Amino acid sequence: MKTSAGFRFRHALANSNPLQIVGTANAYFALMAEHTGFKALYLSGAGVANASYGLPDLGMTSMNDVVTDASRITSATDLPLLVDIDTGWGGAFNIARTIKEFEKAGVAAVHMEDQVAQKRCGHRPNKAVVSTEEMVDRIKAAVDARTDENFVIMARTDAVAVEGLESGIERAQAYLEAGANMIFAEALTELDHYREFKAAVNAPILANMTEFGKTQLFNKEELAEAGADMVLYPLSTFRAANQAALNVMQALMNDGHQRNVVDTMQTRADLYEHLGYHDFENKLDELFSSDK
Ligand SMILES: C[C@](O)(C(=O)O)[C@H](CC(=O)O)C(=O)O
């Protein structure tokens, strides 16, 4: 029997120290991540807004927008997928629907944050958080809606940047008591802060290594040593691919041809390798070739 996605996420976590979770903006990136050896994948809320809709990460995408992109990835790979569900998209019943839809889509884990509905990127100024009580209610609604007990509900606290480290830790404790399984400690500025979270909460901790943000780009050994169980690279591949695409666009515009940049492109052979193209082609021949 096939194990559930949530089980596979927990299994990957139990077998890694830390578990590196790479952001994959689309199903093809997910295949490349699998072939590179990653054991867990991430669908970024910012990534869905930016890549799929050309929008900023300001709470403008809906549950359906994100579930659509998540389903494309879970259809392409069995690697467990962690998905950013922002604030859960509403009140208790909306959050319950969100959990059911993501479970049904084959997602392994979601993270839900304690920002107000009018959310911002976790690494931008002027964030606002809801009360601990309100976030506890969000978590209770999510946990109650889950049907697979292994489906992971991760509580993200944005409070450290707003109210300080102590408050972030207290909130994390309250969120775990309400039934959250893991903690996403957002926008920490010191390695020691992970240590303090880990010492105070009895649950796996995620460190967000997003680039150009508030957190230094610590390596996985430093983070593991500081108590982080998971390390997230939400937009690294997206940012790199964007710059690569822009370089090609500029070359085409400036040079009138792509010969100077063709070496920066993934070859057709490599593309086909990741897609398993030849297996599909062989299948076609096997099924329909006339000289059988
Ligand atoms: C992790 C995150 O929530 C995301 O949507 O990918 C963002 C990442 C970013 O904007 O750099 C966040 O940290 O808020």
Ligand SMILES: [Mg+2]
């Ligand atoms: Mg996000």
